[in-house]
Each structure stands twice: as structure tokens, then as C-alpha cells.
Amino acid sequence: MxxxxxxxxxxxxxxxxxxxxKKKILSNILYxxxxxxxxxxxxxxxxxxxxxxxxxxxIILRALKKAKKKxxxxxVIAATGGPGLHGGLLIxxxxxxxxxxxxxxxxxxxxxxxxxxxxxxxxxNLSFPxxxxxxxxxxxxxxxxxxxxxxxxxGMTLDDALxxxxxxxxxxxxxxxxxxxQIEKLAKKGSPSIELAQPLIRSNDCNFSxxxxxxxVLKIINSKKKKTDKFKSDVCCSFQYTVLNIIKKKCxxxxxxxxxxYPNKKKNFVVVGGVASNNFIRKNLEKFTIINxxxxxxxxxxxxxxxxxxxxxxxxxxxxxxxKNNFDFQPLPNWHI
Ligand code: KG4
Ligand code: ZN
Numbered sequence: 001m002x003x004x005x006x007x008x009x010x011x012x013x014x015x016x017x018x019x020x021x022k023k024k025i026l027s028n029i030l031y032x033x034x035x036x037x038x039x040x041x042x043x044x045x046x047x048x049x050x051x052x053x054x055x056x057x058x059i060i061l062r063a064l065k066k067a068k069k070k071x072x073x074x075x076v077i078a079a080t081g082g083p084g085l086h087g088g089l090l091i092x093x094x095x096x097x098x099x100x101x102x103x104x105x106x107x108x109x110x111x112x113x114x115x116x117x118x119x120x121x122x123x124x125n126l127s128f129p130x131x132x133x134x135x136x137x138x139x140x141x142x143x144x145x146x147x148x149x150x151x152x153x154x155g156m157t158l159d160d161a162l163x164x165x166x167x168x169x170x171x172x173x174x175x176x177x178x179x180x181x182q183i184e185k186l187a188k189k190g191s192p193s194i195e196l197a198q199p200l201i202r203s204n205d206c207n208f209s210x211x212x213x214x215x216x217v218l219k220i221i222n223s224k225k226k227k228t229d230k231f232k233s234d235v236c237c238s239f240q241y242t243v244l245n246i247i248k249k250k251c252x253x254x255x256x257x258x259x260x261x262y263p264n265k266k267k268n269f270v271v272v273g274g275v276a277s278n279n280f281i282r283k284n285l286e287k288f289t290i291i292n293x294x295x296x297x298x299x300x301x302x303x304x305x306x307x308x309x310x311x312x313x314x315x316x317x318x319x320x321x322x323x324k325n326n327f328d329f330q331p332l333p334n335w336h337i
Pocket of ligand 2: 136137273274305306
């Protein structure tokens, strides 16, 4: 089966072709709009919408060309239906429906979060159940993936998402957008010498909170008259250490819950979403999983940040069961898993 995946939920315009049997990504094309949004320090929905309109057809054609496929070779068209920005979702959904109509092949809407959660199964021979830490710019949650379509949320953020906390901290330090990669870069030169708040670290549940951490970064910045490069690096480094501590604490609890539910299963643990591309977090979670006797699966970096291959992949997983066309579907900006 050849699947065309389309992703337009935020500021990436992306298309991918997957060959299902060999689990092969034939193409994974992406245009990241960060240049268009960087002056605003965040994603501007109207700008994102216009960029998707401008680019989506070209990106799809490039994905086909790279995969050496024609429209007639496609068996299924999958597009992100939510959650995300309404304008972008409309573009992806509409073009997917149009292609579906013209080549008479089924269209299926895909939940973006499900795309992230199932993404490690493209590269790895990873079986269910597993515990997933989903850390993106819009969401942060700990989820048990019992099987395709059955997800149990153990906890989530009560305010900011982790990627958002990276972006906001970078904005406070005036080091650029998107914040995650910039913080990771500067942190390498710094030391974890600054104590920052660790919201909910002692609460005995899997919920997260990052707005207090952001406020404590703001206080430190305001208290310093001269914001030297050394100071900024130290803030970045301390921020990453603090985040890691919080993640480890919550994942430890998550693994305990997982173990109680599945005492005889391997403790498979995945980290997905844009923040999972952070090397410091990846390396330290490797150590964490060794100590906790669990197995870590993190997708390659291009599959952590938004991409269309993960959207096409959900169609591969789901299409086996449900071959129905979904023309009635309308984008769902707050679609839950
Ligand atoms: O999954 P994603 O690409 O899009 C959403 O679904 O939101 O995640 C984007 C988020 C942004 O907040 C970005 O700053 C963060 O992922 N991110 C990172 C890194 N690369 C991207 N955070 C920390 N370190 C990184 N290297
Ligand atoms: Zn995402």
C-alpha cells in the first residue's frame, strides 16, 4: 500500500509517501516556516495559513517526485485533521479530499498526537503496550498506548506545554525562535548553577506544570542588570537540567503505573514530539531507562519534530481495520486522543 501523508497543523507544510509493507519512507518533504514567524517570537496563525496555501501543492508534488510515484500509484490519502490551527487544518483536509476525489481513493483524517505517539513504530520493531512521553509545542502528556486507537492519558500539563516553555524562555532571553534548538545550543556552554522552580515535582501524579518555571526564569533575568552571554548560557543550562528533573520524576511515576497494569510485559518507553529531538534530554533519558529497567525508543530527529511521515504511518496502522472514506470529516482544532 502506498500512502500519501499531509501535515499542515502548525507552521510546517509537509508531505510524505510511505510504502506500508516494507515500512519504507519513500519521501518526507517539509517546509518549516520559522523565517516567516521569527520576528514575532511565535507562530502567527494568519501567516501560517497563507504559507500553507502557497506551498502545499508544491510540497506534495515534490514528495511524489522524490518517491518516484504518480498520483495514480497512491492507495490512501491521510491528512492531519487536528489538533492544530484551524486554517492550516482546513488546507490539508481540503487538498486531501480533493486528491481523494480525483483519484477515487480513500481519504482519512489523522489525529496529530496519535501521529507522534505511533511514530517510533516506523523505525523500530516496537510492540504494544508502551508508555509515551509526548512533548511538543502545544502538548505535554504521559500516555499508555495499549494498542492502535486505545490511549490512556496518565497526566498532562496544566498550563504551558514543554516546547512552549522552551520557546518562551528563549524569548525572555532574546536568543531567537524556535526556542528549543537555541536553548540546547547555548546550554552546552553554560553550567547548571541557577536554581529554578520545579512546579508539581512533589505531587504524586503524572501532571506537569511549566508556567511557574517560566516565571522563575523571568525573575532571574529581571534581577540581573547585565545579561552577559555567560549568564544566558547558565540560564539555558539550568533550564534544561530543571526540565530533565521534572520529566524524570513524572516518567518514574508513569513507569510504576505501567508496571502495575502490565507486570509481565517489557517496560517499553517512548519519547516523542519536537522536544524529543533535544540531545541533552535524549542522552539523559537513556541513562534513566537503564536505571529503571525499561527500554527507550526515541525516533530519529526528523521524525520527532512535525512531519508528514508520521501522519501517513497512522493511516498504515489504521487502514488495515477501517477502509471507509471520511468525506464528512471537518477539521477539529481541539481533537483529543
Ligand atoms: O512536535 P513539534 O515539532 O510541533 C508541535 O506539535 O507542537 O514541536 C515543536 C516544539 C517547539 O516548541 C520547539 O521549540 C521544540 O519542539 N523543540 C525543541 C527542540 N527542537 C524543537 N525543544 C528542545 N530542544 C530542541 N532541540
Ligand atoms: Zn507535533
